[in-house]
Amino acid sequence: MTKILLINAGSSSLKWQLVNMPAEHVIASGQVERLNLPGTIVKVEVGGKKSKEVVETLDEMTAIDRVLKRLITVGGVQSLDEVEAVGHRVVAGGTVFKGPVKLTPSRIDQLKKLSELAPLHNPLEVKCIELLAQKLSGVPQYAVFDSAYFHGLPEKTAIYGIPYEWTKKYQIRRYGEHGISHQYLANRAAEMLAKPLNELNLITMHLGSGASITAVKNGQPYDTSMGLTPVTGVMMGTRSGDVDPTLVPYLMKRLDLETPEVVLQELNASSGLLGVSGVSSDMRDLHEAAKHNKRAKLALEMFVNQVVKLVGAYYTEIGGADALVFAGGIGEKDPEIRQAIIDGLSILGIKIDTTLNEAGDTGPLQTEDSRAQILLIPTNEELAMARGVQQVMDKDK
Known part of the structure; x- marks a missing residue:
């Protein structure tokens, strides 16, 4: 041992x-x-x-x-x-x-x-x-x-609409993050659904201070919300999520900056839930503040809307999903956010059981007539990491 x-x-x-x-x-x-x-x-x-x-x-x-x-x-x-x-x-x-x-x-x-x-x-x-x-x-x-899981993304989802020569010369692509978690969640979902992973379409949501969403098609990662860096995708605790790239030179001019580092630091460390609310990057603080603070309430609404928008896009992109998976600090522990996200996806026929959602136990959360299953799976990145370390140690013997 x-x-x-x-x-x-x-x-x-x-x-x-x-x-x-x-x-x-x-x-x-x-x-x-x-x-x-x-x-x-x-x-x-x-x-x-x-x-x-x-x-x-x-x-x-x-x-x-x-x-x-x-x-x-x-x-x-x-x-x-x-x-x-x-x-x-x-x-x-x-x-x-x-x-x-x-x-x-x-x-x-x-x-x-x-x-x-x-x-x-x-x-x-x-x-x-x-x-x-x-x-x-x-x-x-x-x-x-984290990035290793996404090396196999199809090129049509992995690269950006920039000159192809830049993509190859400078290795610019969607690297994705939280890959250790998304891989664990996909495998665990297959176990819970008692189906081979390669027969499943899944949308896994690692929602925490850092948040990312991944589309899994026929068991393989097909698309993911984070990109070249973890600042992209949905807004997060302190990260902005997707913004218009011209925002950087625009703010450089307005703030009289010679280099982009200050703007990039703000997009990473002072934006997202913290930047919009002006209160906190922690969802627990925002729920309390939202009772009397309009900006805190707005931050919550923006977060939910952006998750709904991406999940809806991925659902179409992979031709429907067998299951949606919630994980991460918010995904696992915040029934209010889970409810709001699924409510936003009601047009897809996906429905959450309120009682199961409030209980917050590991396992299925959907109603009997939901078009896709909804699974709450506490992520276990550490177990996946241990297996990776053991794999290298075994090779070195």
Whole structure:
């Protein structure tokens, strides 16, 4: 058995698991929510026992320190020396990394060079890798890439309407993100529907602070909402989602800027739910604020509308769907948003059972006469990551 520590650092949360492989036994797990926001939430589970505490604001680095300390204090391990490998979720692998890899100094340098493809994520993930290399000296580290799942997108959905020479010369394409999650969700949906994956059309929705939607046709990814970088698609916690590209030079002129970096930073870190509402990037805060704040209410309505628009487009694009899958922090925990999204898709004959939706249990949520099934599936990126790490370790034996 090999104890693998899995680190999944996102834009607003850090999830982790300590897993015994290849048995896939979770020894301990946890999540740090509301990173860089007041009232950071720290959750830990060991042996079915759960704990939760609210602490002062944690950033990604202090969160990792807390995770390592909790591993020992909650009984996950007696000593950090028991950790034999570390697996990291890395968002952007570009065309360089098409599957999981063992990390070396040269590969870490390559990850740094890919930061422009995921400016909120890759630099953070490299920091996590370097920090854990210090904290767990000598322990091999591995990267599992979100973008790898989308390497097989059909060219007609993968590339943009720009000069084809640019596409090839500069490797400009729709890389997509959350691929680890979307792949897990597709496989899990097939299990729940008791059908071969290659016979299914699915629309998987990973809705959280980062949000993306993927169309799966005959079991394979066919289209996805994120593009060259994770700023595109539906609006998110702090990311704008799709905007007219001429917005960048337009704002550069209005703000008297010589380079686009400031505008791009704002589109990534100060836009989306936060930018529209002026209140928060966290959906929980917005639900409360929307009772008396018109901008918070508008942000919620925009988010729902953009999800509905994309799901409707994908439903047509793949010729109908056997199931719609909700996952991610919002998709799994926010029945109000789920209800609003499905209500917006009523023209397609897709209907949600209000009682099942409010209960929020894993499994089907649709009514008996719904044209497509609606599944709530808690994503498990960490399990998919562990399998990817194990795959590389087995090859290296």
